[in-house]
Amino acid sequence: MKKLGIGIIGSGGIAQSCHMPGYASVPDECEILAVCDVDPTVAQTAADAFGVPNVFTDYHDLLAMPEIDAVSIATPNAFHKQPTIDALLAGKHVLCEKPMAMNGAECREMINAEKASGKILQIALQWRFGGAVRFMKDFIDKGHMGEIYYARSMALRRRGVPGWGVFIDKSKQGGGPLIDIGVHILDLTLHLMGNPKPVSASGMTYQKMGKNPKYFNPWGEYDREKFTVEDFAVGFIRFDNGATITLESSFMSNIEREFFGCHLFGTEAGALLDLFSGKPVTIYNEVDQQLFDMVPQNIPTVKSMHTDEVVAFVRAIRSGAPSPVPSEHGMALNSIFDALYKSAETGKEEPVEA
């Protein structure tokens, strides 16, 4: 089978550090033929680093290349929708960065284009490919946790406002930590719970620290006056099977340490995933009236979740398999965030229009 021709749209941080190395890791299966960035210096730097022959500043020129079979969309969130739709309708498969789009309505348009094209639309939610999450998914699917009826899901930074890119600009991001990093932790929590259908959500957002120059930020300097997103968000989400999730996400908060993980409450066992710690998984269960804390010792080692995600995309295209991370899951996440942001304004529980 011939190698897939790959194009990269948006050639900045995540493209150069994750997508391009991912494609370059399977040189017998694909080849990066073109990069595009509105900033010509960024595009040229990416092309030079990976020996890419074609460099564009307008993604339509990249999509016009018949040798390109698939593209990565690694632009800021406000520029996910249109390049994705244009790429799909040009007959290219798409790996689109997270969050899928600015809101659920944009996701719906992207899914319509996916259906019309018959091509794959995969969302870059790489945590599903991590060793701890793979282990937990298998453990859960074998029934060891019983019914998971509740989860506490957290992507909390003590001090971590990104000092680069457009992460503090609501007009280009759609929101703050909720949509940026909450998307990862909510996705992996839902993945482990079997992706139940969300029905309603209630939440609140706060902007208590991000604008204030007195707070230390080791993630790079940024213009505090241009901080237009929330710095902390909390939500309560209901699902059609009766399960619920509480979600917390911050760029800045006065907590002990950065925490990225979730507590799963199951009828047969519970689990704590503390993914940035030396003990990423602990299982809590009971046998014959005795309570046990179990720490798995041979969780699979994954060199790079991002590479595994990109390779899964390439192999799904080559084998005709469905999207390894379906667009419907990306839309459910955006639709939950829509309801949470709306609830923060109305003070009421809001329906999730997924």
Ligand SMILES: NC(=O)c1ccc[n+]([C@@H]2O[C@H](COP(=O)([O-])OP(=O)(O)OC[C@H]3O[C@@H](n4cnc5c(N)ncnc54)[C@H](O)[C@@H]3O)[C@@H](O)[C@H]2O)c1
């Ligand atoms: N999966 C992850 O863990 C992860 C990590 C970081 C970023 N991201 C996501 O990746 C996306 C990009 O983030 P980043 O950190 O690489 O940002 P970045 O600013 O480093 O790179 C984005 C690039 O897109 C370019 N661009 C903007 N509009 C464009 C357009 N219309 N056509 C072509 N290029 C365009 C910009 O010039 C910039 O170079 C965001 O959606 C972000 O949420 C995901």
